[in-house]
Amino acid sequence: MQLPNDPQLLLKRRTFLSSAGVGLGSMALSSLAGKDASAAEASKSLYPALSGLPHFAAKAKRVIFLCMAGGPSHLETFDYKPKLEEMHGKPMPTSFTEGQPIAQLQGQSLKCQGPLTKFKKYGKNGQEISDFLPYHAKMADDICIIKSMVTEQINHDPAHTFMNTGTAISGRPSMGSWFTYGLGSESENLPGFVVLTSTGGRNPQPIASRQWGTGFLPSRYQGVQFNSSGDPVDYVRSPKGISLEQQKQLITTINKLNSHRNEKVQNPEIATRIAAYEMAFRMQTSVPELMDFSDETQETLDMYGAKPGDGSYASNCLLARRLAERDVRFIHLYHRGWDHHGGLVNYMNICSKLTDQPTWALLTDLKQRGMLEDTLIVWGGEFGRTPMFQGKGGAGRDHHIKGFSMWMAGGGIKPGISYGATDELGYNSVENIVHVRDLHATMLHQLGIDHNRFNVKFQGLDMRLTGVEGANVIKEIVA
Amino acid sequence: MHWQRQFLHPMLKAFDAPSREECTAQRSVSNTPNAALTLLNDPTFNEAARKLAERILEHGGDTDDSKLDYVFRLAFSRVPDQTERELLTAFLKTNKEYFSGDPKHAVELLSVGQAPVNGKLDKTELATWTATVRALLNTSEAITRN
Numbered sequence: 001m002q003l004p005n006d007p008q009l010l011l012k013r014r015t016f017l018s019s020a021g022v023g024l025g026s027m028a029l030s031s032l033a034g035k036d037a038s039a040a041e042a043s044k045s046l047y048p049a050l051s052g053l054p055h056f057a058a059k060a061k062r063v064i065f066l067c068m069a070g071g072p073s074h075l076e077t078f079d080y081k082p083k084l085e086e087m088h089g090k091p092m093p094t095s096f097t098e099g100q101p102i103a104q105l106q107g108q109s110l111k112c113q114g115p116l117t118k119f120k121k122y123g124k125n126g127q128e129i130s131d132f133l134p135y136h137a138k139m140a141d142d143i144c145i146i147k148s149m150v151t152e153q154i155n156h157d158p159a160h161t162f163m164n165t166g167t168a169i170s171g172r173p174s175m176g177s178w179f180t181y182g183l184g185s186e187s188e189n190l191p192g193f194v195v196l197t198s199t200g201g202r203n204p205q206p207i208a209s210r211q212w213g214t215g216f217l218p219s220r221y222q223g224v225q226f227n228s229s230g231d232p233v234d235y236v237r238s239p240k241g242i243s244l245e246q247q248k249q250l251i252t253t254i255n256k257l258n259s260h261r262n263e264k265v266q267n268p269e270i271a272t273r274i275a276a277y278e279m280a281f282r283m284q285t286s287v288p289e290l291m292d293f294s295d296e297t298q299e300t301l302d303m304y305g306a307k308p309g310d311g312s313y314a315s316n317c318l319l320a321r322r323l324a325e326r327d328v329r330f331i332h333l334y335h336r337g338w339d340h341h342g343g344l345v346n347y348m349n350i351c352s353k354l355t356d357q358p359t360w361a362l363l364t365d366l367k368q369r370g371m372l373e374d375t376l377i378v379w380g381g382e383f384g385r386t387p388m389f390q391g392k393g394g395a396g397r398d399h400h401i402k403g404f405s406m407w408m409a410g411g412g413i414k415p416g417i418s419y420g421a422t423d424e425l426g427y428n429s430v431e432n433i434v435h436v437r438d439l440h441a442t443m444l445h446q447l448g449i450d451h452n453r454f455n456v457k458f459q460g461l462d463m464r465l466t467g468v469e470g471a472n473v474i475k476e477i478v479a
Numbered sequence: 480m481h482w483q484r485q486f487l488h489p490m491l492k493a494f495d496a497p498s499r500e501e502c503t504a505q506r507s508v509s510n511t512p513n514a515a516l517t518l519l520n521d522p523t524f525n526e527a528a529r530k531l532a533e534r535i536l537e538h539g540g541d542t543d544d545s546k547l548d549y550v551f552r553l554a555f556s557r558v559p560d561q562t563e564r565e566l567l568t569a570f571l572k573t574n575k576e577y578f579s580g581d582p583k584h585a586v587e588l589l590s591v592g593q594a595p596v597n598g599k600l601d602k603t604e605l606a607t608w609t610a611t612v613r614a615l616l617n618t619s620e621a622i623t624r625n
Contacts, residue, residue, distance in 0.1 A: 206500035235520035241587030280515035
């Protein structure tokens with residue numbers, strides 16, 4: 001029996017209709033994109049920049065986002081509230097809490113919980129930093145502390161989704177995907193968006209791979225998670241008996257078969273797969289080299305407190321610097337362990353011990369190498385914690401979204417300042433309020449993108465990272 | 480497939496499988512270099528390629544063309560077109576040279592996985608076809624339904 005060769009003959013009516021839709025759509029798209037598409041194809045890079053981007057001269061080339069997953073307490077890190085200390089043990093005034101979203105403290109009597117540590121002032125401008133973070137104290141003159149963050153989601157997963165995509169609706173692109181999609185990646189041998197996770201502290205909350213998904217952007221811009229212990233990427237070695245040259249020939253043949261197939265079926269996922277296989281081959285040599293810390297001095301390893309291959313936040317910070325050196329566009333670290341509903345002092349000690357020094361080391365190391373000026377570092381959780389007491393095993397705090405702290409450094413952000421403020425009890429952001437969308441707008445701005453002009457058409461809407469409700473670049477913190 | 484919550488199987492992780500720590504209404508599309516590396520280099524897939532190569536040598540007829548027809552029907556429910564035939568014939572040729580150049584390579588590749596090797600088959604020939612099946616099973620057409 002002779003089987004038909006032409007896949008068109010194999011198409012059923014329904015498949016035909018749906019693929020015809022895509023086909024017409026992609027014809028329209030490519031004629032709209034016109035020159036852009038061919039320019040992109042001409043580029044050697046697997047992750048070319050969109051034409052017309054950046055919109056203006058960028059201050060920063062890359063982002064390192066240090067996500068303290070679980071939600072660190074602003075009241076024990078950067079936001080000192082003497083009034084809360086005074087009110088300790090007294091009922092929280094209902095004028096603050098009435099009608100407000102509450103997570104686990106629902107239906108319970110709300111009492112004030114004073115700061116569980118001491119604060120001191122550091123640096124030229126007297127930045128207030130808690131005793132939990134002695135290494136942050138050393139970089140008081142390098143970081144810009146934003147004390148007036150607000151978000152819209154009070155539970156971990158949707159709050160991460162909100163922080164990453166600007167909305168709580170699942171399925172939108174993560175900011176790392178947006179940046180890589182817009183600006184491309186200059187790294188020839190590594191993905192443009194890399195994710196690393198570590199754990200340590202109280203009740204590590206799950207982080208789903210959705211958090212680095214591309215949503216409606218092409219799937220090649222999806223974050224690639226590296227293992228933080230063992231081999232960073234599984235299966236980077238060819239099977240036994242296959243030389244690198246043979247492997248290269250294999251991948252060339254696979255890609256030729258795929259592009260030949262794609263001439264007929266025109267599926268953008270095949271184009272992504274061709275890019276993925278090309279990158280996979282490059283990673284077979286670049287990843288072992290990336291992970292080989294033998295070219296780091298003992299001094300550097302000690303500075304981070306990193307033991308190669310231990311999967312710690314410290315090792316991830318060192319890896320982040322190595323990724324930054326290799327021109328990876330967006331490096332996203334998650335440290336899971338900041339969900340301090342109870343035993344806050346104990347767990348703050350644990351989390352601070354694991355993250356404080358390595359964070360300082362990363363910033364200092366980048367600075368020493370002259371890379372801090374074009375690397376934007378962002379530190380923070382998905383939300384903050386309540387001024388009210390929660391007692392799940394010793395004093396702790398519940399989730400809180402109306403006011404919390406984050407910091408930014410490098411990449412053209414004014415160093416050594418604090419911006420914004422919460423009220424006297426640390427409940428509501430009241431001065432120079434910074435919404436997550438404003439944070440995104442500012443990050444985009446530092447990388448040369450006007451967030452209002454960075455749209456992608458999807459389902460009849462002009463989608464953007466900063467949404468439609470309006471967002472502002474925080475001009476006051478831009479150097 | 481073995482599932483363990485605390486340690487996700489590396490292959491599943493490469494395809495962004497949920498950790499099962501929470502519900503997942505919709506899986507994210509996973510089309511990454513990590514997934515490519517898994518399909519290329521995970522012993523499971525290389526073992527599968529070898530077993531399919533054994534079938535080709537046993538049932539695929541005497542010529543390269545008839546073998547290609549046979550494996551295309553199994554993998555894609557169609558026969559190769561002219562371009563595919565030329566690409567794969569060239570690929571077969573260089574692989575045959577590679578594996579007959581150093582018999583150690585063939586022995587090593589065939590040792591991947593736990594399934595016993597069909598000892599009746601010529602090792603160079605089997606390694607050459609194993610390599611070819613690796614190429615076919617890594618195409619989009621083989622990996623996805625669409």
